[in-house]
Amino acid sequence: MSRPLVIKIGGSTLGSADTTFRDVAALASAGNVPVVVHGGGAEASRWLEAMQIPSRFERGLRVTDERVLPVVVAVFAGLVNKRIVAAINAAGAEAVGLCGADGRILECRIAAPELGFVGEPVAVNTRAITALHSSGIVPVIGPIGVVPGEEADQLVNVNADTVAGNIAAALNAERLVFLTDVEGVRGVDGQTIPRLSAAAARDLVRDGTIAGGMIPKVEACLHALAMGVPVQIVDGRRPGMLRSLEGSGTVFTP
Numbered sequence: 001m002s003r004p005l006v007i008k009i010g011g012s013t014l015g016s017a018d019t020t021f022r023d024v025a026a027l028a029s030a031g032n033v034p035v036v037v038h039g040g041g042a043e044a045s046r047w048l049e050a051m052q053i054p055s056r057f058e059r060g061l062r063v064t065d066e067r068v069l070p071v072v073v074a075v076f077a078g079l080v081n082k083r084i085v086a087a088i089n090a091a092g093a094e095a096v097g098l099c100g101a102d103g104r105i106l107e108c109r110i111a112a113p114e115l116g117f118v119g120e121p122v123a124v125n126t127r128a129i130t131a132l133h134s135s136g137i138v139p140v141i142g143p144i145g146v147v148p149g150e151e152a153d154q155l156v157n158v159n160a161d162t163v164a165g166n167i168a169a170a171l172n173a174e175r176l177v178f179l180t181d182v183e184g185v186r187g188v189d190g191q192t193i194p195r196l197s198a199a200a201a202r203d204l205v206r207d208g209t210i211a212g213g214m215i216p217k218v219e220a221c222l223h224a225l226a227m228g229v230p231v232q233i234v235d236g237r238r239p240g241m242l243r244s245l246e247g248s249g250t251v252f253t254p
């Protein structure tokens with residue numbers, strides 16, 4: 001398997017990512033079949049609100065109890081996943097939707113008891129991904145994992161940025177690109193930082209400059225970077241972003 005481009009589409013950019021799906025299809029048609037990982041937190045929050053189930057977050061991670069879990073599984077592995085698959089197919093490529101439970105792609109442990117059914121990846125099984133990719137099919141992966149069990153695996157909610165970082169590392173990806181709703185990582189002056197080392201990124205997390213949902217994104221970047229995968233955070237709202245990556249956003253450097 002050639003080193004693929006792994007693209008993480010943030011839930012916050014899904015509504016504005018109409019050109020992203022055409023870019024994905026164009027890459028696939030040119031022989032550079034990407035692997036897509038997606039979020040969908042805003043959609044999950046809408047469904048939870050409609051069902052009068054409150055959303056709570058700790059360190060940018062959704063607290064997932066027994067009422068929240070079925071909703072996030074349905075939204076991430078179902079509704080959002082199939083919308084993206086349908087959009088990529090309509091743009092001219094072949095896409096197939098998966099989540100981390102399929103083929104036990106994403107084996108996890110419980111991240112922290114206070115977070116509920118939230119998984120922390122411990123192993124990535126890439127067989128299902130590579131089977132699709134080698135056939136020229138775009139794998140589209142939703143952020144649900146499993147804690148293996150003797151009688152049945154336990155489904156768990158996994159932060160999509162963490163999923164993207166682990167999958168990119170396991171695939172030895174050519175590059176991991178996060179499409180977000182910001183231009184990149186911002187420094188203390190509010191300006192986008194073009195290049196960021198691992199040490200500098202950790203300092204910005206420590207002093208609170210990087211906060212909230214950007215924390216797991218940066219942690220995923222550092223994990224992939226430690227495994228030798230170049231990483232970039234860019235503004236997914238910009239049309240044609242995947243065709244103009246050079247010089248855009250924040251690039252993480254070894």
